[in-house]
Amino acid sequence: MEMRLGWLADVIDDSPTLKLDGQAKQLLARGEPVINLTVGEPDFDTPLRIREAAHRALDEGGNGYTASAGLPALRRKVADYYAARLGVSISPGEVIVSNGAKQILYNALSILLNQGDEVAVPVPYWVTYPAQIAALRARMIPVVPSHPGWKITPEDLDRAGAGRAKALILNTPSNPSGAVYTRAELEALAEYCRKTSFFILTDEIYEDLVYTGEGHIPLMTVAPDLRHRIVTVTGLSKSYAMTGWRIGFGIADEKAIGAMTRLQSHSTSNVNTIAQKASLAAFDCRDEVEAMAAAFRARRDALVADLASIPGLRFLVPDGAFYLLADVSGLVDPERPVGGCWRLAEHLLQTEKLAVVPGEPFGVPNHLRLSYAAGETTLREAAARFRRATATFGG
Amino acid sequence: MLAKRMQRLGTETAFVVLARARALEAQGRDIVHLEIGEPDFDTPANIVAKGVAALQGGETHYGPAAGKPEVRKVFAEYIARDRGLDVGPENVVVTPGGKPIMYFVMTALVDEGDEVIYPNPGFPIYESVINFLGAKSVPLQLSEAKDFSFDIADLERLVSDRTKLLILNSPQNPTGGVLTGADLDAIARLAVKHDFWVLSDEIYSKIIYEGTHESIATRPGMLERTIILDGHSKTYAMTGWRLGYGVMPKELADAVAKLQTNCNSCTASFTQIAGAEALTGPQDAAAAMVAEFRARRDLLVAGLNEIPGITCRLPRGAFYVFPNVSQLGRKSSELESLLLDKYGVAALSGTAFGKFGEGYLRFSYANSQPQIRKALERVRAMSADLLG
Ligand SMILES: Cc1ncc(COP(=O)(O)O)c(C=O)c1O
Ligand SMILES: Cc1ncc(COP(=O)(O)O)c(C=O)c1O
Numbered sequence: 001m002e003m004r005l006g007w008l009a010d011v012i013d014d015s016p017t018l019k020l021d022g023q024a025k026q027l028l029a030r031g032e033p034v035i036n037l038t039v040g041e042p043d044f045d046t047p048l049r050i051r052e053a054a055h056r057a058l059d060e061g062g063n064g065y066t067a068s069a070g071l072p073a074l075r076r077k078v079a080d081y082y083a084a085r086l087g088v089s090i091s092p093g094e095v096i097v098s099n100g101a102k103q104i105l106y107n108a109l110s111i112l113l114n115q116g117d118e119v120a121v122p123v124p125y126w127v128t129y130p131a132q133i134a135a136l137r138a139r140m141i142p143v144v145p146s147h148p149g150w151k152i153t154p155e156d157l158d159r160a161g162a163g164r165a166k167a168l169i170l171n172t173p174s175n176p177s178g179a180v181y182t183r184a185e186l187e188a189l190a191e192y193c194r195k196t197s198f199f200i201l202t203d204e205i206y207e208d209l210v211y212t213g214e215g216h217i218p219l220m221t222v223a224p225d226l227r228h229r230i231v232t233v234t235g236l237s238k239s240y241a242m243t244g245w246r247i248g249f250g251i252a253d254e255k256a257i258g259a260m261t262r263l264q265s266h267s268t269s270n271v272n273t274i275a276q277k278a279s280l281a282a283f284d285c286r287d288e289v290e291a292m293a294a295a296f297r298a299r300r301d302a303l304v305a306d307l308a309s310i311p312g313l314r315f316l317v318p319d320g321a322f323y324l325l326a327d328v329s330g331l332v333d334p335e336r337p338v339g340g341c342w343r344l345a346e347h348l349l350q351t352e353k354l355a356v357v358p359g360e361p362f363g364v365p366n367h368l369r370l371s372y373a374a375g376e377t378t379l380r381e382a383a384a385r386f387r388r389a390t391a392t393f394g395g
Numbered sequence: 396m397l398a399k400r401m402q403r404l405g406t407e408t409a410f411v412v413l414a415r416a417r418a419l420e421a422q423g424r425d426i427v428h429l430e431i432g433e434p435d436f437d438t439p440a441n442i443v444a445k446g447v448a449a450l451q452g453g454e455t456h457y458g459p460a461a462g463k464p465e466v467r468k469v470f471a472e473y474i475a476r477d478r479g480l481d482v483g484p485e486n487v488v489v490t491p492g493g494k495p496i497m498y499f500v501m502t503a504l505v506d507e508g509d510e511v512i513y514p515n516p517g518f519p520i521y522e523s524v525i526n527f528l529g530a531k532s533v534p535l536q537l538s539e540a541k542d543f544s545f546d547i548a549d550l551e552r553l554v555s556d557r558t559k560l561l562i563l564n565s566p567q568n569p570t571g572g573v574l575t576g577a578d579l580d581a582i583a584r585l586a587v588k589h590d591f592w593v594l595s596d597e598i599y600s601k602i603i604y605e606g607t608h609e610s611i612a613t614r615p616g617m618l619e620r621t622i623i624l625d626g627h628s629k630t631y632a633m634t635g636w637r638l639g640y641g642v643m644p645k646e647l648a649d650a651v652a653k654l655q656t657n658c659n660s661c662t663a664s665f666t667q668i669a670g671a672e673a674l675t676g677p678q679d680a681a682a683a684m685v686a687e688f689r690a691r692r693d694l695l696v697a698g699l700n701e702i703p704g705i706t707c708r709l710p711r712g713a714f715y716v717f718p719n720v721s722q723l724g725r726k727s728s729e730l731e732s733l734l735l736d737k738y739g740v741a742a743l744s745g746t747a748f749g750k751f752g753e754g755y756l757r758f759s760y761a762n763s764q765p766q767i768r769k770a771l772e773r774v775r776a777m778s779a780d781l782l783g
């Protein structure tokens with residue numbers, strides 16, 4: 001029978017990060033000594049206290065459906081914790097628990113966007129943003145930073161025509177660039193936002209992995225006056241090494257949360273009750289979070305030191321998350337600029353069994369994203385392989 | 396400010412009634428809960444133990460969108476064995492609950508303007524998602540006189556050249572009805588003839604009291620056009636774990652996995668491992684639940700039929716009864732409120748499941764026999780007051 005799939009299945013593309021991860025895992029399954037720097041998840045175990053809380057929940061039973069927006073106790077805990085971090089009062093009704101930060105984004109975009117609406121997205125962007133926007137038959141306005149540093153300014157927004165957008169997505173710290181916005185930079189962006197009426201989805205999932213003196217600045221702290229237009233997207237995946245538990249949090253105006261909840265009650269219902277109960281213990285694990293953040297910082301320093309001297313490779317030292325975005329245009333044949341990052345990624349995988357992600361899906365051709373969610377020895381070996389591979393790369 | 400499609404989204408009334416019942420309890424009222432479709436049993440111990448072990452063993456990371464390979468394999472083998480179908484891991488997508496299969500499958504298949512035929516009364520999410528996607532929802536009336544099934548001619552009349560999908564649900568929520576083998580034959584012939592897909596919601600496949608469950612996918616020409624929805628919520632009392640799966644042609648499975656990649660990534664890893672244990676481990680706990688459900692069903696149906704103004708068929712599956720209450724002379728929604736507010740029984744109006752639910756109430760018997768007896772006394776009191 002002829003497959004008559006709807007429009008959406010055509011529009012949505014595989015998340016390329018996961019796809020490459022799959023290829024590398026296949027090589028690994030064959031026993032090849034692959035170093036996999038593709039995927040965005042901490043290699044650490046979830047802190048013991050959280051796993052113990054899950055164990056208790058499992059032993060106690062009574063793990064039925066919860067309200068679609070989440071366990072009341074968890075919504076309260078999230079509200080209280082983020083009230084302190086974001087510097088505004090937050091009620092449990094302004095919180096939703098979803099299957100990862102990804103579903104928070106999906107919910108938020110779904111309740112906002114009509115067909116043909118536009119969403120301003122800074123370049124480079126996490127691959128899921130354009131995929132979700134396309135799935136809703138909305139359009140992305142890419143906002144290209146005009147200064148080095150992978151951060152957009154009000155002028156960049158203006159030039160891109162972001163004023164007509166229905167929503168703006170910000171992401172600090174950024175996947176894939178590791179860029180972290182300073183307070184002053186966010187204040188300038190907030191000033192621009194005050195002149196518009198769009199919603200601002202601020203993806204702060206890497207909020208605890210920041211290596212600057214100033215640290216992470218939540219958008220809400222610089223623009224509490226815009227709170228009815230801000231959706232803060234966060235969760236436990238990265239900070240607490242809980243990617244496989246699927247716990248994301250959305251913090252927004254009660255009306256937006258209500259709409260997101262209604263959608264979620266149709267698409268998935270509540271998030272795993274056991275994972276929700278375990279999450280109640282997460283905010284007590286700040287020592288563990290800090291220890292992991294310190295480890296990521298040390299790894300970043302190791303990787304940066306080893307990559308710095310590779311001829312033709314250029315990059316900015318990332319200030320947050322666990323990614324390094326390298327400009328490889330110096331390695332690519334100038335006669336064949338198109339697809340250079342894919343050719344290099346393939347070359348790295350085939351000759352040196354080093355898996356990295358091409359920049360093109362993130363909106364930056366001729367770049368590669370290296371995740372440093374791996375041990376320092378592994379990272380040093382990865383850098384050595386990278387160096388060797390560049391020597392044999394034909395461009 | 397919100398997107399237009401949000402206006403087309405309905406609700407699942409069960410949770411609204413639950414919230415009202417809880418509010419009354421907070422005021423000190425005693426309420427018998429017969430509104431929620433959730434087993435009152437604990438998840439069997441072997442499954443819980445496997446979940447604990449998975450967490451200790453580091454099952455805390457992302458997995459592939461379609462599900463962990465070893466889990467897809469177990470689910471495929473189970474469906475192959477249980478339904479007698481030639482399916483493999485590539486046909487399986489694992490999701491956080493059975494519900495996402497509805498949402499993703501319809502999102503992947505249905506274009507604006509397409510028509511989807513769905514059972515009415517039926518699980519309210521079907522109609523709501525169809526409307527949300529901008530498709531046309533075409534209700535297929537299930538009637539009590541036909542044992543909550545339908546004549547094939549009724550269905551054929553609803554089919555048009557825009558019919559993209561038919562949703563079936565057997566054993567059924569809210570009526571407990573079960574499609575017969577002959578029904579499946581006839582529906583299958585129609586689906587092949589008119590070339591539409593079938594989403595076969597088989598989440599209650601193991602909660603069946605007479606005969607055994609059959610999937611429409613076993614009929615000629617159907618495997619390539621059927622999506623089987625199944626999951627662990629009901630059979631293994633795992634509602635809060637959020638574990639379900641769909642079995643479908645590979646090309647569609649790939650599309651559904653893609654959707655999951657972009658909406659929520661994957662299903663919690665430890666839950667998947669525990670779910671594999673559920674299907675491969677001992678089944679006696681699940682069987683004991685079904686035996687208890689059967690005893691409750693018999694108690695509830697016999698009790699309802701003794702109450703003036705109420706008649707109730709004996710459902711063959713699921714854990715719901717759908718008594719006819721039209722003789723009580725009130726609309727179903729009024730009875731729902733009256734029963735809760737005045738008599739302390741939380742049940743659902745038949746209209747929570749669509750317009751053809753008028754004249755009925757739904758009672759879930761996922762509650763103990765003493766609670767069911769108490770509910771019966773209260774319903775009897777209501778009947779006596781109404782009929783004078
Ligand atoms: C920028 C960004 N936002 C959100 C997420 C999603 O995280 P979760 O696993 O909580 O859905 C990721 C994960 O890769 C990410 O990189
Ligand atoms: C007919 C039917 N299908 C699917 C579901 C969804 O179950 P889950 O909790 O696994 O998403 C239900 C739950 O009430 C149901 O009644």
